[in-house]
Amino acid sequence: MKIGIVFGGKSYEHEISIVSAIAMKDVLKEELIYIFCDQNRDFYHIPNNTMKSKLFSTGEYKKCDALTLKKGNFTKKAMFGDKNLEVDVILNITHGGDGEDGLFASMFEFYNLPYIGPRKGACSVSFNKFLTKGYSHSVDVKTIQYKYYTKNDSINVVQYPVIIKPVTLGSSIGVSIVKTPEELEYSLDVAFEFDDAIIIEPFINGIKEYNLAGTKINGEFTFSIIEEPQKAEFLDFDKKYLDFARTSTALKADISEELQVKIKESFKKIYNTQFDGALIRCDFFVQDNEVYLNEINPIPGSMANYLFEDFNNTLTSLAKALPKTKDIKITYDYVNKIQASKGK
Amino acid sequence: MKIGIVFGGKSYEHEISIVSAIAMKDVLKEELIYIFCDQNRDFYHIPNNTMKSKLFSTGEYKKCDALTLKKGNFTKKAMFGDKNLEVDVILNITHGGDGEDGLFASMFEFYNLPYIGPRKGACSVSFNKFLTKGYSHSVDVKTIQYKYYTKNDSINVVQYPVIIKPVTLGSSIGVSIVKTPEELEYSLDVAFEFDDAIIIEPFINGIKEYNLAGTKINGEFTFSIIEEPQKAEFLDFDKKYLDFARTSTALKADISEELQVKIKESFKKIYNTQFDGALIRCDFFVQDNEVYLNEINPIPGSMANYLFEDFNNTLTSLAKALPKTKDIKITYDYVNKIQASKGK
Numbered sequence A, B: 001m002k003i004g005i006v007f008g009g010k011s012y013e014h015e016i017s018i019v020s021a022i023a024m025k026d027v028l029k030e031e032l033i034y035i036f037c038d039q040n041r042d043f044y045h046i047p048n049n050t051m052k053s054k055l056f057s058t059g060e061y062k063k064c065d066a067l068t069l070k071k072g073n074f075t076k077k078a079m080f081g082d083k084n085l086e087v088d089v090i091l092n093i094t095h096g097g098d099g100e101d102g103l104f105a106s107m108f109e110f111y112n113l114p115y116i117g118p119r120k121g122a123c124s125v126s127f128n129k130f131l132t133k134g135y136s137h138s139v140d141v142k143t144i145q146y147k148y149y150t151k152n153d154s155i156n157v158v159q160y161p162v163i164i165k166p167v168t169l170g171s172s173i174g175v176s177i178v179k180t181p182e183e184l185e186y187s188l189d190v191a192f193e194f195d196d197a198i199i200i201e202p203f204i205n206g207i208k209e210y211n212l213a214g215t216k217i218n219g220e221f222t223f224s225i226i227e228e229p230q231k232a233e234f235l236d237f238d239k240k241y242l243d244f245a246r247t248s249t250a251l252k253a254d255i256s257e258e259l260q261v262k263i264k265e266s267f268k269k270i271y272n273t274q275f276d277g278a279l280i281r282c283d284f285f286v287q288d289n290e291v292y293l294n295e296i297n298p299i300p301g302s303m304a305n306y307l308f309e310d311f312n313n314t315l316t317s318l319a320k321a322l323p324k325t326k327d328i329k330i331t332y333d334y335v336n337k338i339q340a341s342k343g344k
Helices: A014-027 A053-057 A103-110 A121-126 A129-138 A183-196 A237-245 A257-271 A301-307 A311-319 A331-343 B015-025 B053-057 B104-112 B121-126 B131-139 B182-192 B237-245 B259-269 B301-307 B310-321 B333-342
Strands: A002-008 A032-039 A043-046 A064-068 A072-076 A082-084 A089-092 A149-150 A164-166 A176-178 A197-202 A208-217 A220-227 A280-288 A290-297 B002-008 B029-037 B044-047 B065-070 B071-076 B083-084 B089-092 B145-149 B160-166 B176-178 B197-202 B206-215 B222-225 B279-289 B290-297
Touching: A002 A014, A002 A164, A014 A032, A014 A053, A014 A301, A014 B044, A053 B333, A064 B145, A072 A301, A089 A103, A103 A121, A121 A129, A121 A183, A121 A290, A121 B121, A121 B131, A129 A290, A129 B131, A164 A183, A164 A237, A176 A183, A183 A197, A208 A301, A208 A311, A220 A257, A220 A301, A237 A301, A257 A280, A257 A290, A301 A311, A311 B176, A331 B015, A331 B053, A331 B089, B002 B015, B015 B053, B044 B071, B044 B222, B104 B121, B104 B237, B121 B131, B121 B290, B131 B197, B131 B290, B145 B222, B160 B182, B176 B182, B182 B197, B182 B333, B206 B301, B206 B310, B222 B259, B222 B301, B237 B301, B259 B279, B259 B290, B301 B310
Parallel strands: A002 A032, A002 A089, B002 B029, B002 B089
Antiparallel strands: A032 A043, A043 A064, A064 A072, A072 A082, A149 A197, A164 A176, A164 A197, A208 A220, A208 A280, A280 A290, B029 B044, B044 B065, B065 B071, B071 B083, B145 B197, B160 B176, B160 B197, B206 B222, B206 B279, B279 B290
């Protein structure tokens, strides 16, 4: 299978997308075609043997062939007219903005390219942590209580410690744990530098965290193992970053069968039909045997390959079972009716 | 001001978008440039003097100049290379799919075109009635209780009458009121013909309904009058259709100052920062003096021009105060750090 890996993007997570994309070389056995989106949203075809992070940091990628989106294909200029880039399916591995906020999903839909990744509706409920809260409520999955604030709101924290999160950033960017009132202002400044809105949650030290990845293929769920991620008090961007390069298999969490089922049931509710076409990772908290959604990663770091027993098979099976878009037939019946009623 | 009106789209509401677009000729005093998206998602520049519904139903529009999206502009083929279509701002008046589901929002963002209309995040919470419920909950606005079902769920209605709505259709398409168990199956078939998921709400006969349109310009809300829409038991597509052609001013609802304030406060909570850049109409129910959101129309029929005292001024003021996208500077600091730590 020819998999076109789209990565980069105008995104705070541009760099970790590069790392994730490189990791795919080690874990996918298919033919990979690398499609880079730079910060100006220009696309380039990156030959596999040059796929090293340095190519991007030095700007050398600009010497690669430029790509244009046309209906059904990425194309490049060739001697005689345009030449199509041959791919069977796109793997969207653009973390954060562009990839996870629905922009690329819309582009691929418009240009009619089959792709693995969250569709546009799924993007917005996972990309914006505030909307994730509302969505979880709708599908009956608990989340940690929170307050939502925009830039000019007066913010009053009653009990510390709290965790402050910009609503639309991933990979812990702009996130702080605030232990005392003195630290609040600085942390708010940091968060609001990245985003116009934030949520504040109580920070529960030592709360158990479990990650589960999965996808739905022809109506059936395929799950990864459940992992209890290793963590310091909290993983900041630098530490989390290394996660995106992970390719060796993780260890299964040592939890009861009952809790595993609960976590999987919560995953199913979240995945719903919204995330059809995507392989996602949900990060859960567990307290007093209750499962709480922490966040949805609709394009997890290195596609969470390290959680799957047979990642290559899972991904290629998904590629063959992508959701179809509805065909809409426009009949002009109503326009004709109006013309008739107007007598013209 | 040169306003590029984008309408049509691959959408069940394609035809009413045409009607809405035509209505703009009567209510906007600016220079209008009509940009039609047909059901195949090909764009055409429609000269103003040919803007009649018949042009589209007959397929005659295909003789108009084809347009291509490029960075910063729609372009058309000209004698020497491409020629830009000169517009100052896009007005997205594509109802339903493409316009209201985030697809065009993403395209305009990608190609860097300023536009009046909901941004992609706002689209998904208004386009999908199920997500609207969760969103309303998050911003603390009540909605009518509901059940959510997908295609293969077993559906059990305890008390009639109920109203069945496909989650992603507008303009009452696929919506039915079901009064008896015998009518249920047929109505479900109709709804699921249009969508994979539905919500079922109790149908409250005679509940008061009020519509309010508005927008936020430089942080300040501008509201329309509040209208009590005329209705039969319920407006089906045919009846609602005529609404999209409305250009004469509506009558103000005869309600208390207190209720007006309550409705406006609910509107503000819904609009939040999510809908920045859009002029929207919220349809509310009122029961026992409590305000419930019925639905958000992020691109209301004929832009709800008939509710505004000075529609032209409201729209052009909004056009001058559109939200800016954040500039993201990619430094490659992290990639460099990884390279350093790997010693290569």
